[in-house]
Amino acid sequence: MKRNERVKPAGLGIRIGVVFFIALGMLVLAAYIVIARNVQSMLTDYTLQLLQSMAEQGVTTVEYELRAGRNEIEELADSFFGQGEKKITVPSDESHPDIMRMSYITENQGAASDGRRHNILERADIVKAFSGESSIYGPYFNEDNEYVICYSAPVIQDGKIVGVLSMEKDGYYFCALIESIQFMSTGESYIINAEGTDIAVSNQEHIEWVNERYNAKRVLETENDPVTRSIMELEQKGLNGETGIGTYHWNDGLCYLAYAPIPSVDWVMLAGVREEELAAMTQSALYASITKSPVFNVCILIFLMLTGINIYWIVSSFKKTIAINTRLNTIANYDTLTGTLNRNSFHATLDALSNGQYRSLACIYIDANGLHEINNHLGHQAGDNMLKTVVEVLWRVFSSEDVYRIGGDEFVVFCQNQSEQEINGKCEKARKDLKEQNYDISIGIEWRDSNFNIKTMVNLAEESMKIDKQRYYQANGRERQIRVLDQKLEKMVREKQDADAFLSILASEFKGVYFVDLGNDTIRHLFIPGYFEKMLKESGDVFSKALTLYAKRNVTSRFRQEFLKFCDLGFVERQLDEEAGPELVYQKTDGEWMKLQILKFNTYNKNCRETLWIFTNTA
Template sequence: MKFLYKLILVLGILIALSCFVQFVVFNKFFISNTNSLLLSTNEKASKDVSMQLMENFNKIQNLVKTVAENEEIRENQELLNKFNEIIPEVDAVTILNSKGDILRMYGNIHSPGVSNLAYRDYFREAIHGNTYISNVFKIASGTKVVVISVPIVKDGSIDGVVVGIVKLQGTSLASMFDNKEFGRSGYISILDSHGYVVYHPNKERIGKKSIIFDKLQGKSGSKIMKDYSGEEQFVGFSKIPNLNWYVTVITPTADIMTSRNIVVYETFLGSVIVGILIILLGIYTIKRYSKPLDNLIFSFNALKAGKYKKIDSHNYGEEFQEMVIVYNSTIERLEKEYNDLEEAADIDSLTGAYNRRAFNNFLSTLNEEISNCSLGSVGVLLLDIDHFKELNDTSGHLAGDNVLKKLAEIMKSTAGDRSVFRFGGDEFAVVIRNISDERLLSIAEAIRLKCEETLNGCTVSIGAAKFPKDTYSIDKLIDFADKALYISKKSRNKVTIFVK
C-alpha cells in the first residue's frame, strides 16, 4: 500500500505542476492572442474612422465648392446665412477676393480681427487652384480651428477663395465621434500632420501635441504605447489619405487586463478544483481498495506462517468477491494437503504406525491437558520383540520387516489405529486415554497372545504403567512403563504392570 500512497502523492504533484504550467502557458497564450486581437481590432476601427472622417471632409469640401461655384450665394448675405443651415458641419464661411481681402462672412464664429488673410497658407494654396485642408491653428480670437479652402474660378481665372472654418472644440467633429464606443474606456483621437490633436473626447487635449505622434509610422498599424496619462494603451492608427493626419483608436490595457485576469484566474481555479477532485478521488479509491488488500496481505502472511484462516467475504466489496472465493478455496485445499502431509510425516513408512515424532507431539499434548486439568487417565504399554535380532540374523531383514508389520497390525486391531506408535527398531508403544486398569491389562495380554501365535516364533515383552495411579508426570509414566518392560524382558513373552 505504500506504493499506492506514493503514487497518489506523485499524482498530486503532477496535477499541481500541470495546473501551474497550464496557467502559465494559457496566460501567455491568452495575453498574446488577446493583445493581437485588440490591436488588430483597434487598427481596423482606426481605418474605418479615417474613411469616415475623409468622407466627412469631402462632404464639407463639396459644400464649400458649391458656395465657390455659385456667385449668387456668395453675393447674397441672406443666402449665405441660409446655406449655414445646409452645411452645419462648417462653423463659419468667409469669402475672400483674389488679394485675400475679406468680402463677407457668415456663421457662428467671431470676426478674425483682420481684414486681409493673404498671408495664410490656406489662402495661398487655394489662390493657386488647390483645394486645401489645413492643420490645426489658432485664429485671432484664440479659437483652434481647421480650415477648408476652395478657389473661386470666374471666366477661367481664380477670382477669390471660399474658406470653410471648423472649430475643433465645437460640436461638428464631436458629433461624429463622441458617440463611438471602444470597450468601457476606449476613445478616438485625431492628430494633424504635425501631431496636434484635432479631436479628443477630453476637450482639454484638443490643440495640444500628442506624445504618441512620433511613434506612428506608415499608413496604418497597432502598438501598445503609453499615452499622456502614463498608462499603457492598445493603440490602432491609420493615416488619412491626402491629409497626412492620423486617426488613433485607443483602449486602456487596464480594463482589458481586468477582464482577462478574471478569465485566466477562473481557468486556473477550475484547474485547481479539478486537480483537488482527482486527488480526493484517488485517495478515496486507495482507501476503498487498500483496506481489503491489506487484509488479504495479512491473510497471506498468516498463511506463510502456517495459519490456514479463511476470509469472511461479507467484509469485502463485490469486486473482491471472486478473489476471496479463490483464496478460501485455496486455503481449503492447502489445509487438507497440509494435514495430509502432517499425517504422512507422523506415520512410520514400514508399519503404518505413528512414528517417534508423533509420539513426542502426543506426549506434549498430554502434558498440556494435565496442566489444564482436562486429562482423566492414560494407560501406556511399551513393547519389545523377543529374539528379533536372531530372526534378522538367521532369516534376513525381510523376515524381520514382515514381523514388524504383523505386530503393528495386531496392536492397531486390538488397541486402535491412533493409539500405536513405533519408537524405532523393534520397540513400540501403545497410549490409550480414559482406560481402566483391567482394560489396559486385557489389551496387553491380547496383544501378547496374538503375537505368540502369528509372529513366526517371535514373542513380545510388555511393560505397563498408568496415569494418575502410578504418577502425575507423563515423562515418569513412560519411565515407569520402561522399567516394567525391563522386568518382562528377563523372562520374555510376559506382561508386567508397574508396581511402586
C-alpha cells in the first residue's frame, strides 16, 4: 500500500513535468514564430531596398556607357573632314574594337566604312545631328538585320554643318552590360525603350525577347492577359519617370519588379525577383539556428539547459539579423570596387545637408582624367587600380566619410566648416599626390558661407570641373597620359618578349596559351593560332563567345557537349573554387588530339579571377 502511494505522486509529477514541458515548448514555438515573422519582414524590406539599388546601379552603368558613346562620336566628328564620296576609315581595333561601322552622310550623298549603301538620311538621329546636336538611335535591327545602336554627331567646318558622322556599335552589348544586375538565381533585369520594346536582357536564355522585339503593349492589343497587363503597368510607371517597386503574379508565384528611368534616352531599367528567393534568404539564418539545437531529454537538469539554449539562440538570431542588415546596408550604400560611399549615399547626404546647419560648406567635384585611355591600353584591371588609388588619396586628404563615387570616373567630396583656403590647399595636395603616381584629376570647387542651395552648388562645382578638364586637355593632358601609358606598355612588351621566344620553340606542342579573366570575359594571349584569332575578332574579343565558335567548328561531335561546359566561365570558376584543376582531352575535326588545362594565375583571388588556359597537342 505504501509502495503504491509512493508511485502515484511520482507518476503525477512525471505527468505534470511532461505537460509543463509541452506547454513550454508551445510557448517557445509561438515566440519563435512571432520573432521569425518580424525578422523576416524586416529583412524583406532591406532586401527590396537592395533590389531597387541594383536597378539604380544599372541605370548608372547604362548612362555611363551612353555618355561614353556620345563623347566618342563627338571627338571623332571634331577630327573628321568629309570629302564627297571618300571611304570612311574605321578607327583601329586596338583603340575602338567595338565599332562595327562608320558612316558619313551629307544632304546629297553618303558613304560607309564597309561600302554599304543605305539611305539613312531620314533616320531620327541623323535628322537631329543635322540640327546641330549629337544623338543616339536604337538599339534596333538595321536593313541588314544587324542589332546595332547608332551614335551620330554633326561634322562642322568653318562654323557650318557640312555633314553627319554616324557610328554603329553592337546593340547586344547592353545585354552584357546588365548581366550582373540580377538578384540570386531566378532574378533578372531588362531594359525597354520609350515604346516599351525590350532592347536588352541580363539572362541570355531570354534573348528572344530582344530578337522578337517583345512589347507588352502590343501583346495586349491581341490578347487580354492579366500578367502581361500587370507588367505593362509597372513598365509604364518607369516610362512616366517614376522610380519604385511593384508586384505581379507569374507561374503561381508572386514576383517583385523594381523600375527606374534612364532619363537621357527615355529608357527604363527593370529588375525582378521571385518571392521564393526572398523567403529563402531571410529564413536561412533562423533555420540554421534551429537545426543546431540539441535533442532534449525529459529531466529537470536538461529542462534548465534547454531554457538557457533557447535564450542563447534568440540572442544569436538577433545578432545574425543585425549582421545581415549591416551587410545589406553596405551593399546598398557603398561602392563595391573602391569601398567608398556610392550614389545612393550621395543622394541621402544631399537631403541631410539641405536640412543641416553649418558655418560653411564646400562641394568638390572630381573627375579621373584618362580612365578611358587606361582601359584601352592596359585593360580594365589597370583602370580599376586607378580608381582605387584616387579614392585612397581622397580618403587620406579629406575623410572616408565625405567621399562619394557618383559615376564611372566621377567623385564628389563635401567639407563642412572649413575655410576656402583650407579647401583649395587640400585639393592641390590631392592633385599633387596623384600626379606623383602618374594619375591626373580635374577638380571643380564651390565654396559658400551662406545661401546653401546644395543642388545648385553641385551643378556649379561640376561646371568648374569641366572647365578644369578642358584646360587639362588643352595643355596636352591627353598626350601626357598616353606617354605614361606607353611607358607601362613598353615594360609589359619587354616582359612578354622572353615568353614569346620560349613559346615559339614549343609551338609544335603548345597550340594556344591564354590569360583569361573570368570576371570580365577578357583575354590576353601569349601564343595564339591564326584561326582562333579570327574567331576572337568575329566575337568582338569576348573569350567565351570565341571559345563557343571553336567548339562548334573545330571539336568533333563526340566531345562537343563536354567542351561546351568550359565555355561557361561560371562552371570553370566553380571548379577552380573547389581546388579542382579543370582539364579535358578531346579530338578536333581534323583528327588531331588536344588537351585543355586551366590553372589559376598567381594573382587569382575573389577580386581578380585571372586564369591560364593551355592547349597542347597530345600526339
